[in-house]
Amino acid sequence: MLYREAGDFKTTYVEDGQTFPLKLDRIGYWALLVVAFGVVPFIVNDYWANAALVPFLIYAIAALGLNILTGYCGQVSLGTGGFMAVGAYASYKLLTAMPWLPLPIAVILAGLVTAAVGVLFGLPSLRIKGFYLAVATLAAQFFLVWLFNKMPWFYNYSASGQITVPERSVFGIIVSGPLTSAPAKYLTCLSFLLVLGWLARNLTRGASGRKWMAIRDMDIAAEIIGVNPLAAKLTAFAVSSFFVGVAGALFFSVYLGAVEVGEAFGINKSFLVLFMIIIGGLGSIFGSLAGAAFMVLLPVFLKNVLVLHLGWPTDVATHLEVMIVGAMIIMFLILEPHGIAALWRVTKEKLRLWPFPH
Amino acid sequence: MPDTLLFAIEVTLNGLMAGVLYALVALGFVLIFKASGVFNYAQGVMALFAALTLVGIMEGQVPFGHLLNVIFGTELTTFGWTLPSVVGILLTMGVMVVLAILIEKLILKHLVNQPDIILFMATIGLAYFMEGFGDLMWGSDIKKLDVGLPQGISDVIDTTTFGWFGYGFFIDKLDITATVVAALLVTVLVLFSQYTKQGRAMRAVADDHQAALSVGISLRFIWVLVWSIAGFVALVAGIMWGAKSGVQFSLSLIALKALPVLMLGGFTSIPGAIVGGLIIGVGEKLFEFFIGPMVGGATENWFAYVLALLFLVFRPQGLFGERIIERV
Numbered sequence: 212m213l214y215r216e217a218g219d220f221k222t223t224y225v226e227d228g229q230t231f232p233l234k235l236d237r238i239g240y241w242a243l244l245v246v247a248f249g250v251v252p253f254i255v256n257d258y259w260a261n262a263a264l265v266p267f268l269i270y271a272i273a274a275l276g277l278n279i280l281t282g283y284c285g286q287v288s289l290g291t292g293g294f295m296a297v298g299a300y301a302s303y304k305l306l307t308a309m310p311w312l313p314l315p316i317a318v319i320l321a322g323l324v325t326a327a328v329g330v331l332f333g334l335p336s337l338r339i340k341g342f343y344l345a346v347a348t349l350a351a352q353f354f355l356v357w358l359f360n361k362m363p364w365f366y367n368y369s370a371s372g373q374i375t376v377p378e379r380s381v382f383g384i385i386v387s388g389p390l391t392s393a394p395a396k397y398l399t400c401l402s403f404l405l406v407l408g409w410l411a412r413n414l415t416r417g418a419s420g421r422k423w424m425a426i427r428d429m430d431i432a433a434e435i436i437g438v439n440p441l442a443a444k445l446t447a448f449a450v451s452s453f454f455v456g457v458a459g460a461l462f463f464s465v466y467l468g469a470v471e472v473g474e475a476f477g478i479n480k481s482f483l484v485l486f487m488i489i490i491g492g493l494g495s496i497f498g499s500l501a502g503a504a505f506m507v508l509l510p511v512f513l514k515n516v517l518v519l520h521l522g523w524p525t526d527v528a529t530h531l532e533v534m535i536v537g538a539m540i541i542m543f544l545i546l547e548p549h550g551i552a553a554l555w556r557v558t559k560e561k562l563r564l565w566p567f568p569h
Numbered sequence: 570m571p572d573t574l575l576f577a578i579e580v581t582l583n584g585l586m587a588g589v590l591y592a593l594v595a596l597g598f599v600l601i602f603k604a605s606g607v608f609n610y611a612q613g614v615m616a617l618f619a620a621l622t623l624v625g626i627m628e629g630q631v632p633f634g635h636l637l638n639v640i641f642g643t644e645l646t647t648f649g650w651t652l653p654s655v656v657g658i659l660l661t662m663g664v665m666v667v668l669a670i671l672i673e674k675l676i677l678k679h680l681v682n683q684p685d686i687i688l689f690m691a692t693i694g695l696a697y698f699m700e701g702f703g704d705l706m707w708g709s710d711i712k713k714l715d716v717g718l719p720q721g722i723s724d725v726i727d728t729t730t731f732g733w734f735g736y737g738f739f740i741d742k743l744d745i746t747a748t749v750v751a752a753l754l755v756t757v758l759v760l761f762s763q764y765t766k767q768g769r770a771m772r773a774v775a776d777d778h779q780a781a782l783s784v785g786i787s788l789r790f791i792w793v794l795v796w797s798i799a800g801f802v803a804l805v806a807g808i809m810w811g812a813k814s815g816v817q818f819s820l821s822l823i824a825l826k827a828l829p830v831l832m833l834g835g836f837t838s839i840p841g842a843i844v845g846g847l848i849i850g851v852g853e854k855l856f857e858f859f860i861g862p863m864v865g866g867a868t869e870n871w872f873a874y875v876l877a878l879l880f881l882v883f884r885p886q887g888l889f890g891e892r893i894i895e896r897v
Contacts, residue, residue: 287686339881342608342689343836346828347881350874357870478825482693489690523639530705537698544691545679 214562230412233563247401252394260393261466267507268400269461274487274499275411276454281485282494283415284447285427286336290348292480293355294452296472297325298459300365303374306387306464307367314379314386318403318460325456326449328355333448337441340430352481359472375469387464396465403461407454412496414450423447424494455484486536490543492552501551509536579740580858581851586744588850589751590809594827595834595842596755597802601795602836603775607677608689611696613824615665615800618703620807620816622664624714625707627657632706658804665800666793673792700821709818714811747809751843754805758798759839767794829877835887844888849873 219234221227231237255264273291281287301321305312332351339347359365366374378388385391386399414420422443425433434440463470470476483506491502510532517528547553594612601609609615625632629650637643652660676695680688762768773781774791782788810820826849834845853872861868886892 287689335878335882338885339878340885341686343832343881343885345686345689346832347874347878349825349828350871350878353871353874357867361864361867482697485690485693526709527636527639527705530701530709532701534698534701534705537694537696537701540694540697541676541691544683544687544694545676548683548687 244405248398252398255393255397257393260397262511263507265396265400265466267504268397268404269458269466270484270487270507271404271500271503272407272461273455273458273484274491274503275407275496276451276458277484278488278493278495278499279411279415279423279454280447280451282488282498283420283427284423284444286444286447287342287345288348288451289345289478289481289485290332290351290355291455291484292476292478293352294325294329294455295459295462295480296355296359296476297328298322298456299463299470299476300359300374300472301325301456302460302464303376304365306377306379310377314381314464318457318464321460322453322457325459326453329448329452329455330445333445336444336448352478356472356476373469373471374463376464387468389468391465391468399465400461403457407457408496408500411454415496419446486540489540490550492550495550495552497555498550498552501555505551577855577858580854582740583744584851584854585847586740586748586850587854588847589744589748590806591823591826591830591850592843592846593747593751593754593802593806593809594823595830595846596758596839597799597806598827598831599836599839599842600758600802601799606685606688607692608685608836609799610689610692610824611699612799612803612827613821614696614699614703615803616807616810616823617816617818617821618699619661619665619800619804620714620811620820621703621707621712623657623661623804623808624712624811624816626660627652627654630707635708636705661804662801665804666797669793669796669800672796673789677792678789696821711815711817714808714816743809743813750805750809754802755839755843771795826873829873832877832881832887835889838887838889841887841889849876852876
């Protein structure tokens with residue numbers, strides 16, 4: 212039989228605790244990786260890379276980050292856009308200040324800077340809870356965007372107020388700047404997503420992940436059984452901000468190349484990433500990826516159908532898109548609060564038992 | 570009197586007026602939060618929607634005209650009438666009541682007993698939906714809203730203060746009107762919730778859903794009532810802000826300004842919303858006046874949030890909020 216545990220004997224604890232217990236899932240996972248690294252870079256064109264694939268990979272990293280904070284640790288944040296801006300500006304300052312610094316190192320350092328900022332804004336979470344905290348994170352969003360807009364040091368006193376990435380290459384391939392090819396952008400972001408996804412999966416199923424979930428489910432009870440709320444909440448903020456910062460750095464340096472802070476990292480970005488994890492599934496790694504894919508592809512799909520096929524004006528399509536996104540959020544919250552990830556899980560359960568109903 | 574002090578007084582007065590308008594929006598939040606435990610992020614968009622509807626009805630615009638024209642190739646724009654503002658306001662109120670009924674039927678009913686944060690996120694979805702819906706229904710261009718409120722600089726205050734200090738204060742008549750309207754609105758709401766049967770029922774629901782149900786209060790009716798009142802408050806706020814700066818998308822962002830007001834005043838307190846609004850209004854104007862020039866200006870964008878954030882660290886329930894008691 213195909214999709215069964217039967218016959219797939221586990222002889223060690225490591226095998227027993229693996230992410231994909233079913234053989235078919237493991238094969239599918241490796242096949243996906245082979246296709247993603249070995250096939251897609253050779254067939255991808257500029258349109259699909261820039262409209263769908265690269266934004267999907269970057270938003271997936273951001274969604275993973277927010278999901279760690281909101282889905283696993285239960286601290287709702289509306290400051291994702293601001294933290295992405297921190298990552299972008301940190302990578303910009305690092306890349307321009309140190310011309311020899313390779314891009315991947317700069318991106319990771321930018322993530323660490325964002326983690327520090329995230330911890331700073333996470334400190335009030337010890338006193339403030341629920342939507343008081345959600346609103347408090349808006350302070351981070353607005354303050355950070357204002358800071359990068361008004362302090363000329365952050366954009367190196369450039370006349371336009373924009374930041375533009377300097378050119379960098381890895382193994383002789385240009386990965387940032389206007390000359391970057393679509394496959395190079397794609398592969399850079401994919402490598403980051405793979406490593407960070409692996410990290411997120413292992414963090415969330417280990418001791419730190421269990422502490423976060425205990426805090427999420429009931430913080431007082433968690434404290435009583437010996438989870439330190441200070442450490443748990445702040446590590447969640449740090450890890451989450453690291454992911455979001457890396458996403459912001461990639462968004463600026465690899466994807467766009469030049470950004471203006473208010474436009475690229477405004478409050479709408481925060482909501483976009485929040486919607487990704489709601490639709491994808493709170494507290495699920497797969498959900499973060501699914502939600503990011505959904506929210507990136509929906510506008511592309513609507514634009515293709517409404518504007519190119521039906522010939523509707525763009526403004527009508529945009530309004531419809533906003534409406535549909537809003538309605539989807541409500542529908543998912545009512546019908547399936549755990550998002551696409553839960554639908555996927557149910558499908559897999561059914562598949563495992565098929566052809567029997569129970 | 571030194572000039573700086575005079576300027577500061579003028580800035581303070583203008584801040585108070587702006588604060589009243591913030592308080593007006595915050596009031597809508599408090600009402601819904603007290604009665605249904607829902608933190609309604611869509612309040613600002615409701616104000617925008619109400620203002621759009623009011624303008625559309627008064628000018629006889631065809632709803633969804635643009636969309637219909639696109640689909641069927643027609644040339645619909647207006648019905649060709651202009652209605653007096655009183656009729657327009659009444660009809661808009663009707664629309665807001667229908668909206669309240671729909672929200673209760675389609676959303677709230679299905680989310681009973683969910684955690685607060687899920688409801689909060691549902692209202693974010695609602696905000697997005699209504700934003701797109703409003704634009705699709707009435708078009709997204711900036712509209713002028715004129716319901717006959719007095720506007721422009723108040724000459725009386727200008728000449729009086731000029732007589733006193735040799736410097737005329739600039740205060741918009743519209744701001745004064747807004748202050749009076751807000752005061753009236755608060756009085757009416759407080760009287761309603763204290764002295765009428767439905768008001769008492771509303772407070773009972775806020776206190777305990779189950780207990781209220783068990784003594785025969787219809788939860789669903791109360792929710793529709795509360796959302797209608799919130800729609801009414803949104804309409805008033807929409808008229809005031811719409812008359813001040815035109816009906817446009819940025820109107821919905823006043824909701825974001827009302828959030829720190831709420832945090833400062835406490836989510837559950839009507840006086841808190843007012844006092845919080847005044848503090849934020851005056852605080853951000855004075856901060857912009859004294860500190861703003863030193864750091865590049867536009868501090869109004871974040872001042873309110875940072876103030877509320879710092880304040881909450883020391884007093885998590887806000888100024889007048891009920892004490893938060895946590896039990897395991």
